[in-house]
Amino acid sequence: xxxxxxxxxxxxxxxxxxxxxxxxxxxxxxxxxxxxxxxxxxxxxxxxxxxxxxxxxxxxxxxxxxxxxxxxxxxxxxxxxxxxxxxxxxxxxxxxxxxxxxxxxxxxxxxxxxxxxxxxxxxxxxxxxxxxxxxxxxxxxxxxxxxxxxxxxxxxxxxxxxxxxxxxxxxxxxxxxxxxxxxxxxxxxxxxxxxxxxxxx
Numbered sequence: 001x002x003x004x005x006x007x008x009x010x011x012x013x014x015x016x017x018x019x020x021x022x023x024x025x026x027x028x029x030x031x032x033x034x035x036x037x038x039x040x041x042x043x044x045x046x047x048x049x050x051x052x053x054x055x056x057x058x059x060x061x062x063x064x065x066x067x068x069x070x071x072x073x074x075x076x077x078x079x080x081x082x083x084x085x086x087x088x089x090x091x092x093x094x095x096x097x098x099x100x101x102x103x104x105x106x107x108x109x110x111x112x113x114x115x116x117x118x119x120x121x122x123x124x125x126x127x128x129x130x131x132x133x134x135x136x137x138x139x140x141x142x143x144x145x146x147x148x149x150x151x152x153x154x155x156x157x158x159x160x161x162x163x164x165x166x167x168x169x170x171x172x173x174x175x176x177x178x179x180x181x182x183x184x185x186x187x188x189x190x191x192x193x194x195x196x197x198x199x200x201x
Contacts, residue, residue: 009065010143017060021135022105025142026083026150027058030098031065033147034087037096043067046074046163047091051156053084073164088160095160098151105150107138172196 010028017024031050035041040048043066050068052059055077062068062085068075083100114131117123123131142150169178173190184191 013061013064016064017057020139021057022107022138022142023057024061025058025139026100026105027056027061027085028065029142029145029147029150030058030083030085031062031087033098033151033153034062034085034096035066037153038087038089038094039092040066040087040089040094043072043074046072047089049074049076049088049090049161051076051078051086051088051158051161053078053080053082055079056083058083058085076161086156086158088156090160090163093160095156097154097156098147099154101150101152104145105138105142108134110134111138 009032013024013028014020034050035048038048042048048066048068050062050066052062052075059075059077063075066087070077084097086095086097088095111131111134114123114127114134117127118131147153165182167180167182170181170184170191171177172179172184172193174192174196177193179193181191184193185197186192187197
């Protein structure tokens with residue numbers, strides 16, 4: 001891949017995500033490494049599968065670069081709060097898991113301080129400029145690091161997921177809204193959506 005292609009891919013990720021940040025850079029590097037190791041390209045359908053173990057900024061880069069999305073069923077979220085990304089190539093069976101190395105992304109204490117002030121709405125104009133500078137500095141450090149300094153690569157801990165299932169929806173016995181039967185629960189002899197199952201006394 002040329003430097004121009006690399007920068008173009010980054011620009012596409014930023015446009016999709018809405019801004020540049022270190023979190024997006026982590027997902028960008030993971031997706032680049034994943035596609036390289038499983039010898040795959042952007043998926044038009046379900047040729048590539050990604051399992052992400054967080055719902056942070058980096059997942060947007062994974063979607064843009066791999067073509068894995070919730071709508072196609074080839075982006076699977078595991079709510080573990082980990083910067084871990086697993087990629088599968090359905091065509092070849094190749095797979096790789098990338099886990100962020102502890103300490104590989106070390107944010108400056110001043111950067112953390114400025115982020116907290118900004119979130120609380122207490123950062124002045126100068127501090128906002130400094131925050132943007134430090135954010136870009138941290139992001140560039142991640143983008144420039146070799147993959148092996150960012151992630152531990154290993155075999156996936158799970159097998160390749162099945163393809164997405166398409167089912168006819170059935171009305172929930174409680175609210176009447178169309179629901180995939182696979183996502184319903186059996187309660188009091190009726191099929192009820194998960195939302196109603198939680199709310200029903």
